Amino acid sequence: MAILDLQRVTKRFGDKQVLKGLDLTVPTGSIFGFVGENGAGKTTTMKLILGLDTLDAGQITVAGQPVRYGRTVANQVVGYLPDVPAYYGYMTPTEYLTLCGRLTGIRQPDLANRITAMLKTVDLPQNKHRIHGFSRGMKQRLGIAQALLNRPQLLICDEPTSALDPNGRSDFLDLLASLRGEMTILFSTHILPDVERISDQVGILHDGVLQVQGDLNALKRQYARPKVQLEFASPEIAQQAVAVIGRPATQVATHVAVPFRGDYATMVEAILKALLAAHVVPLVVDRQETSLEDIFREVTA
Amino acid sequence: MSATLTFWHKEWLAAWRNYHVLILAVVFVIFGIEAPLMAKLMPDLMKLALGDQLSIKLPQPTSSDSWQQFYKNTSQIGIFLLALVFSGAVSQEVSGGTLVNLVTKGLPRYAVIIAKYLVAVVQWVVAIGGSFLITWGYTAYYFPDDKSPHVWLAIWPVLLFGLFFVAVVLLGSTLINSNYAGFLTAALVFAGLALLNYVKAVKRWNPIALVTDNLDLVRGTEKITHILPACGVAVVGALVLLGVTIWAFNRKRL
Amino acid sequence: MHNSDLFFNNLPLFVPLIVLELGLLIAALVSLYRRQTVRHGNRLIWTLAIVLVQPFGAIAYFIFGREVD
Numbered sequence: 001m002a003i004l005d006l007q008r009v010t011k012r013f014g015d016k017q018v019l020k021g022l023d024l025t026v027p028t029g030s031i032f033g034f035v036g037e038n039g040a041g042k043t044t045t046m047k048l049i050l051g052l053d054t055l056d057a058g059q060i061t062v063a064g065q066p067v068r069y070g071r072t073v074a075n076q077v078v079g080y081l082p083d084v085p086a087y088y089g090y091m092t093p094t095e096y097l098t099l100c101g102r103l104t105g106i107r108q109p110d111l112a113n114r115i116t117a118m119l120k121t122v123d124l125p126q127n128k129h130r131i132h133g134f135s136r137g138m139k140q141r142l143g144i145a146q147a148l149l150n151r152p153q154l155l156i157c158d159e160p161t162s163a164l165d166p167n168g169r170s171d172f173l174d175l176l177a178s179l180r181g182e183m184t185i186l187f188s189t190h191i192l193p194d195v196e197r198i199s200d201q202v203g204i205l206h207d208g209v210l211q212v213q214g215d216l217n218a219l220k221r222q223y224a225r226p227k228v229q230l231e232f233a234s235p236e237i238a239q240q241a242v243a244v245i246g247r248p249a250t251q252v253a254t255h256v257a258v259p260f261r262g263d264y265a266t267m268v269e270a271i272l273k274a275l276l277a278a279h280v281v282p283l284v285v286d287r288q289e290t291s292l293e294d295i296f297r298e299v300t301a
Numbered sequence: 302m303s304a305t306l307t308f309w310h311k312e313w314l315a316a317w318r319n320y321h322v323l324i325l326a327v328v329f330v331i332f333g334i335e336a337p338l339m340a341k342l343m344p345d346l347m348k349l350a351l352g353d354q355l356s357i358k359l360p361q362p363t364s365s366d367s368w369q370q371f372y373k374n375t376s377q378i379g380i381f382l383l384a385l386v387f388s389g390a391v392s393q394e395v396s397g398g399t400l401v402n403l404v405t406k407g408l409p410r411y412a413v414i415i416a417k418y419l420v421a422v423v424q425w426v427v428a429i430g431g432s433f434l435i436t437w438g439y440t441a442y443y444f445p446d447d448k449s450p451h452v453w454l455a456i457w458p459v460l461l462f463g464l465f466f467v468a469v470v471l472l473g474s475t476l477i478n479s480n481y482a483g484f485l486t487a488a489l490v491f492a493g494l495a496l497l498n499y500v501k502a503v504k505r506w507n508p509i510a511l512v513t514d515n516l517d518l519v520r521g522t523e524k525i526t527h528i529l530p531a532c533g534v535a536v537v538g539a540l541v542l543l544g545v546t547i548w549a550f551n552r553k554r555l
Numbered sequence: 556m557h558n559s560d561l562f563f564n565n566l567p568l569f570v571p572l573i574v575l576e577l578g579l580l581i582a583a584l585v586s587l588y589r590r591q592t593v594r595h596g597n598r599l600i601w602t603l604a605i606v607l608v609q610p611f612g613a614i615a616y617f618i619f620g621r622e623v624d
Contacts, residue, residue, distance in 0.1 A: 050405045052555060070410060070551060080405045086398035088311070089623075090318035102307045103406040146402065320586070320617045327579050328614060331572060338568040345561055385618055393623065439568065 003028040009058035020208030033195030034188040036205035042188040079152030083159040085143035089132025104150040157187035211299035227257040231284035244278040308416040329428040333435025336371035364444035376512035388483035391474040425463035455518035458511035465535040468542035508535040583613035
C-alpha cells in the first residue's frame, strides 16, 4: 500500500502552470528521493501534500485519507521539515518542541520525556539558550527534532541538505538512512548524489509532471548506458584516440567515453587493440556505471 | 479549543519576551501618574512661565483637570501605542514563515487570530485598568472635590473602544504583509471616524465617541445613554472585523 | 517659588515616575547591549536616544530598534 498518493494534481500561480497533472506514489516504507531543478515545483508539491495551499485539480491522499486545504487531518501521521525552518527566536528549543507537541496532541508527562530524548538524538543542549542565537546547522537539527517528535509514519523533508556544509550533509543523510524501517521518507533535492546514497525510490519532476518514478536500481537498469571511460595524457592524444577507436565516442578534455552494449571485457579488448595498433596509450581504463545524473539528463533534456 | 489555548500561551510568552508587556506597563503607569501630576503642577508652571508681574488669580486645579489629562493621554497616545505594539502581530509571522510548521501540525488558523486578539485585548484592559486605578487614587487624594461625580462610568467606553481598535489592527496586519500595516490601518480608520464626526446624523453611532466624550461623562454633563448606540456599533464592529480577519487569514498563503 | 519646591512638594508623584523611567532605561540598555545588531540605525544612535530622550527613546527602541526574533 502507498502511504502517499497524488493523482492528476495541477497547480497554477498567475499565468505559470507549475504542476500539470502530477502523479506521484510513495510506497510505504521507502525512502523516496524527489528530484527536480530549482523552481520545478518541488516545494509547491510538498505544500499541497501538507494542505498549506489549494489544489486546482486532482487528489492527494495521505495514509488513505484525502488532504483538504486548511485541514491537516494527517498531522498525526506526517512530520514536516521545511527548507528554511522558521522558529520563534525568543523560545528555547524545549519551549518550541513543547508547543509543537501540544499541537499534535502529545500529553504530559510523555511529551517532556520525548523532548529530552529527542534533543539528545539531534545533539542539542537542553538549557536556557534561546533559538535566535542558533547557527544554521543547529536550526536544521531542531527542525528534525520537531518533525520526528510525533513519531510520524511519513516524514517530508524539503531540500534538507542544500544549506548544510559537507559534514552536516553527510551526518544528516546518515540520520535519514537510520530511520529506514521506522517510517516512510519523502525528501526533495537537486543534489543527485544524496538521492543515490540513501534512496530506494526516486521520482524526477520536470515540466510539471513526474518524468520517471520507481525503484532506483530498476531505473538504472532501464536507462542503462554503460560506458568505457578512458583517460589520456593530453587532450590532443585523447582527440587522436577518438579517431582511432572508430566508434561513437565523446571527448571531454583528456577523457574519452565510449558507450557500449553487451560484455565489458570484450569491448575493452576491442578498444585497446585499436589504440595500441596506433600507439596511443590510455593512462586509465575504467567502467562507468549509469548514474542518476545520466537518467536525469535524459528525461529532462 | 485546546489549540487556541496552546497558542494563547505562546502569545503571552511572545508578549513578555518581546518586551510588549513591559512597554505597555511602563507607559500606562506613567500615564496614570502623569495625569494628576500635570493637573497639580499646572498653576505653578503657569506662574513660573508668566513671572510675578501677573496678579490675576489662577483657578485652583480640580479632579476634572486630572481626568482631562488622563483621557487625553489614553485616547491620543495610549491607543496608538497599542496599535504600534500589535501592528506586526500577524504580518510578522506570515513574512517570517513561523506559522507554516504549526499549521501543518494541526493548529487551526482561526485559533491564531482568536488567541492574538484575546491576548491583545487583555493587555489593553489591564493597561487601561491599572492606569485608571493609579489616576483614581492620586486624584481622590489630591483633589477631593465634587467636580467628577461619574469617574467609574467613564472608563468603560475606553475599554470597549479597545475591543474595536485591536480588531482593526489585526485585520490590517492580516491583509497586508508589512510590519506597520496594522498601525497604519488603525490610524486611517481613526482619522476616518474623526472626520465622520462632522456629520451630525451619525455622531451618536460613531465609535470614536467612546474615546472623545469621556470627560463629559466624568463631569456628568453627558449621560452614558447618549453614546450607547456608539458602544453597540463598536462591539458589533469588533465582532464583524474579527470574522472578516479569520476569513481573510483562512485564504492567506503562509 | 523654585523648581526644587515643585519637585519636593510632589514627591509621591515624582518618585515613582523617576523609578519607572530609570527601570525602562536600564532594561533598554541591557537589551541593546546583549544583541549584535539593531534595526534602523546603529547602537550608538540608539544609546543616545535611550539615554537622552526619556522615556520615548527607550520605548522607540523596543518597538522600532530591537531586532525581532
